[in-house]
Amino acid sequence: MVTVKNEKEIEYMRESCRIVKETLDFVGKNIRAGMTTKDVDDLVYKYIISCGAYPSELGYEGYPASSCVSVNEVVVHGIPGDRVILDGDIVSVDITAEKNGFHGDAARTFLIGNVSEEKRKLVKVTEECFFKAIEELRAGTPLYDIGYAVQTHAESHGYGVVRALTGHGIGKSMHEDPSVPNYGRKGTGMRLRAGMTICIEPMITMGTYKVYQDRNDGWTITTADGKPAAHYENTVLITENGVEILTL
Ligand code: MF3
Ligand code: CO
Ligand code: CO
Secondary structure (H helix, E strand, C coil), X not given: XXXXXXXXXXXXXXXXXXXXXXXXXXXXXXXXXCCEHHHHHHHHHHHHHHCCCECCCCCHHHCCCCCEEEECCEEXXXXXXXXXXXXXXXXXXXXXXXXXXXXXXXXXXXXXXXXXXXXXXXXXXXXXXXXXXXXXXXXXXXXXXXXHHHHHHHHHCCCEECCCCCEEECCCCCCEEEEECCCXXXXXXXXXXXXXXXXXXXXXXXXXXXXXXXXXXXXXXXXXXXXXXXXXXXXXXXXXXXXXXXXX
């Protein structure tokens, strides 16, 4: 079910999303080589709790941590643990926070130390994919224009667009309708409405778009060819004239 938020609900969304943004800024200032992915998760947990919010990934369908910390070939849903972050890694940190019953959701891919030109470009283009997607977005835009914009930009650089996972609506639940793919045909799909809040989250790979899900932990998504991937996500509010990026 697609939900349209009223003014009061939008205020709550803004607050949860501001907490998500601040937490990611805090992680960005503190993440460095030598930390484990669990150390990053501890930062996330403490920061979100200190804001009077809850890190709603924790316990979500049994997920065991407060963040997804995905290094290099891990696309998304990396479970924080004893993997040590190394100089030259790219690390996506994807978090959600819930306050007053509403969730915010965003992800950044951080550059750790001396990152190769190749990987820097992947991260930059992934961010650009998001901004291309919102360029002409407003009430009335067909949903799959988002994926069309992401796919066109990523593939123009020879990158892969992950299909197995998508963006999504968000609100009282972390995942609401509609599903927001990162690929698609322009001019198709439902028309977006003012008051919808959705997460746009390009997941872009340096090689194949095919991914594996870890058989043992049931979560970790890795590129099938082991090449690096980047992830960038914001929660956005659709308005009559455009979008408001709630997590930026
Ligand atoms: N934040 C993720 C998203 O963008 C969801 C992570 S689900 C979890 O949709 F269980 F892994 F936390
Ligand atoms: Co997310
Ligand atoms: Co999301």
